[in-house]
Amino acid sequence: MEAMNTALSQQWDLDSIYSGGEQSESLRKHIQDLNDQIPDLQQRMKEWSSITEMKNIILDLQDIMIHAFHVDEFCICLASQDTKNQDAAKWMDKSQQLKTNVEALKIELDQLFKSLSESDWNELLNQEELQTIRPFLHRQREKTDDQALQPIEDSINQLSINGITGWEDHYEQLFHDLRVPIDNEDLSINQAIIRSMLDPDRETRKRVAEQVHEVCKSHADVFASIFNHFAGFRLDTYRLREWSEVQIELFEKNKISSAAVEAMMQSIQNHQEKVQAFLKRKAHVMGLDKLSYYDLHLPAFSTKANVTYEEAATIIQNQFASFSEKMGSLAETAFHNHWIDAEARKTKAFGGFCASIPLKGESRILVTFENNYHDLVTLAHELGHAYHNSVLQPLPGFAQETGTGLAETASTFAENLVLDAAKQKADDLDEELALLEMQISTAIKYITLIPSKYDFERQFYKRRSAGKLTADELKELMIETEQKWTNDGLSDYDGYSWMTIPHFYDSEQSFYNIPYTIGYLFSNGLYSLACQEGFQNRYEELLAHTGSLTMDELADTFLDEDIASHTFWDRAIEPVMSAIDEFLEKTKKA
16 A cells, blocks of 8 residues: 555544534434433333343344444544533533433343243244344343342432442543643643653653642542542442442453453463563663653653654554455545544543444544654554444444453554554664564553552452541552552652542443453454464454453454463463563663
8 A cells, every 4th residue: 555645634524423513403313312212112121021022122222222322422522522612511411311221221121131931031032133142142141140129220320320420520520620730831630640751851750740749639638539439339339239249340341251350460460570670671771770650651762753644544554454454444444534533632632532433334533643653553553443343333232342351452453563563664773672662661551550550449449348548548559559560669659540540430340440451461362363374354253253252252262262371361461571571682781
């Protein structure tokens, strides 16, 4: 594929989904139509009299669910392109209420499954139109054993709007209102954190990090109260369901066994010594005795090359196409059909994401592209999500539901494809070391930093079940956990990251940090097989089953692997260890 000569648009097209944006009449009507269908379906659930009617209820609920998901993904895009847009925020509220109503239907359906006799259940499973979603039906029937009675589940769902979801909203409002005074300028908390991580001058990073610390300290009691109430609601919900293990929701939503997660964590812990060797060498290269937490994200070696948006598009399309013609075609469509918002704007949401737009068979991607290799890799990551969406979207709605771990599989795979291409293009040692360090630093995020947050969260929930923790206790627990995972290898630690990481406050996913590690390592295991003949078709088939099979089942079916054994995870970590060895060897004289 030849390089592009014409400039590509860096703005996405939302009007082709619902015209008029936040003033869209078609969006209003769609939400109203869906809300109007819900009472009728609820009544049918109460009055069903045959397996045929039950089948039709399932199909109709599936249809409503995928429409509501489509609406929600659009509203997220609308709110994220301009975080100051209050009208877009109102659409988010309407979408949240619609999601709650749909969730109530799903709870009622689960209870119907629970009430079916074995013969009725088998007859339902044999309905021809339900064959594609049989794994989902099985999983839901089994899940009902972990649920409370329907009136209790209905109450939990309804109370969550002003309960755990309300606390999440309260956190987001207060967090985004935080301002950090730096050099006669009030930065948002996100702007200040980014500057404390990435400013090239260490004294500036330190000064900004200390100021962020002071702002966090002055608001810590309020955020500790939110965090305690947020977790308290979740723990109360678990007690009502008579759950003895707070991680049950993590395992269910990410469709992975507890044994597989434990095997992964053990494997990760066994490889920390080499991670510490890398951090020590990085400190030496930067002229430091030890790194501080505000040094971790700044590269010791910076790539000098600039990458234009058009060059990034060419690299991604070529690399995707080299692995799979379908992947290459998907990337080309995304760039030329205005699926991507890549502009740098102050009012757009921080970070990046990929939204699935299932009713149109499309995706929308939000990133901030600033002409560097890091942004190139981020863009490839989000386009990996878009490719995964394209594989799942033709399937029934209940066969599209993946947990975060599985959702991260295709994105990390795509990231690896593009990063490998960038490393091959490096034309001097510094450029090569910069890209090698980027690969290692990304890995350390997943195999050290995130696992430490998971460890913190497990300990926090254990202690929270006995009572609330003060802000100082949360800070101490965070520092203790990070010291353990880095073998006390840093000079300073960020004791307030329990305040500044929004994933701790996600109402829909508990332990929302560790699924990214699960997905990263599972994808690494897949990527090691990418050169095998015919793997492209097996890979697409695996992605197509991520909505129906568990991660354990996918590994067994498509890879002939047991992920409850550390062997798989050791192999997935090995490329990172090899990259560290290469970095250590090439920086001996640094």
